[in-house]
Amino acid sequence: MEKVDKKARLQTIRRIVSMNSMESQEELLAALKAEGFVSTQTTLSRDLKQLRISKVRSRSGHSIYALPREGQFEPLPTLEEINQTKWRLNFSGNLMVVHTPPGHASMVAYDVDNVRHPFFLGTLAGDDTVIVVLAEGVDREAAGKALRDIVPKLN
Numbered sequence: 001m002e003k004v005d006k007k008a009r010l011q012t013i014r015r016i017v018s019m020n021s022m023e024s025q026e027e028l029l030a031a032l033k034a035e036g037f038v039s040t041q042t043t044l045s046r047d048l049k050q051l052r053i054s055k056v057r058s059r060s061g062h063s064i065y066a067l068p069r070e071g072q073f074e075p076l077p078t079l080e081e082i083n084q085t086k087w088r089l090n091f092s093g094n095l096m097v098v099h100t101p102p103g104h105a106s107m108v109a110y111d112v113d114n115v116r117h118p119f120f121l122g123t124l125a126g127d128d129t130v131i132v133v134l135a136e137g138v139d140r141e142a143a144g145k146a147l148r149d150i151v152p153k154l155n
Helices: 002-019 025-034 041-050 079-085 105-115 140-150
Strands: 054-057 063-066 088-092 095-099 120-125 129-134
Touching (some): 002 025, 025 041, 088 140, 105 140
């Protein structure tokens, strides 16, 4: 009899988690109670572990419970991880194009201009992109290294 109750409780937990954004065990316990299942937090913790339900960051940024491999609640990268991928460096002729996270380009341009390195003639900054004009004949690899010394986040 208890096994049937446990199986029904586990199925109910799976259904609740798949259909609702539950942020805490207290919310989940209340939802279970509304479905006719009275449970303790200890039992719920064991059930969540057995079902491999874990907390993930939702698209809204809140931590919620989700079923394993549930596409709706795939873990999202942190803001730091997102911003790290936005630091890129490309070349075109004697132009170096530096991509930054939004709002960082003017800081990079300011730093490059104030170093007064002989490789760099000047900069032009937008919100997330800097154009660095290279002096004639400057090796791209050397210019990239010099810029990475000025802007360590490009490494």
